[in-house]
């Protein structure tokens with residue numbers, strides 16, 4: 461499972477969200493073409509992804525929704541859950557904390573870090589703000605394995621280095637500045653401007 465394509469992991473996460481909504485409505489089984497319709501992709505893609513995780517449905521009923529939710533959970537989640545830190549308790553950092561907490565049981569934001577003394581020793585939606593100088597100490601103490609970078613772009617490379625030295629395993633960089641990390645760290649960079657320009661390009665050309 462370690463070698464599942466990154467895009468498959470993304471889609472599995474999206475399938476699970478869609479499946480949870482279907483389950484909440486009392487639906488027990490679903491066909492690949494139904495998932496495909498919700499996700500705006502092809503049924504072949506859905507079947508390929510689900511086959512990659514070793515699951516098959518039946519011709520007559522399709523996939524068992526709860527089994528598929530559980531299986532995707534086994535693949536994506538860890539049993540005990542993972543702790544997450546937000547570095548940069550500004551507008552975006554606070555929005556991330558607000559949005560995320562209470563949403564997923566297996567990922568919890570447990571600490572925020574900032575260099576501004578006014579932002580530390582305060583609680584943001586249940587999450588404590590610490591001074592950035594305490595990064596390594598708190599990451600160890602709170603068993604934090606994932607960090608979200610929401611500092612101004614210029615500070616992102618320095619923060620990424622600090623996180624790597626502190627033993628972080630995965631980074632989601634929300635700043636427009638790409639960062640470099642060793643190959644054993646999983647890095648996801650989300651540049652909102654690139655995403656918006658991608659949409660603009662398709663709007664222009666269609």
Ligand code: NAD
Nearest residue numbers: 548549550551552574575576592610611612613615635652
């Ligand atoms: P912000 O100025 O509100 O927050 C930045 C925070 O980082 C501040 O609290 C600041 O004190 C802290 N900080 C600065 N240098 C630091 C350092 N060296 N160590 C620790 N903390 C430090 O900015 P924002 O609007 O929250 O944006 C944060 C980042 O996210 C930027 O890179 C921005 O481009 C990106 N971004 C923001 C949005 C948004 O909607 N606000 C959207 C997409 C991307």
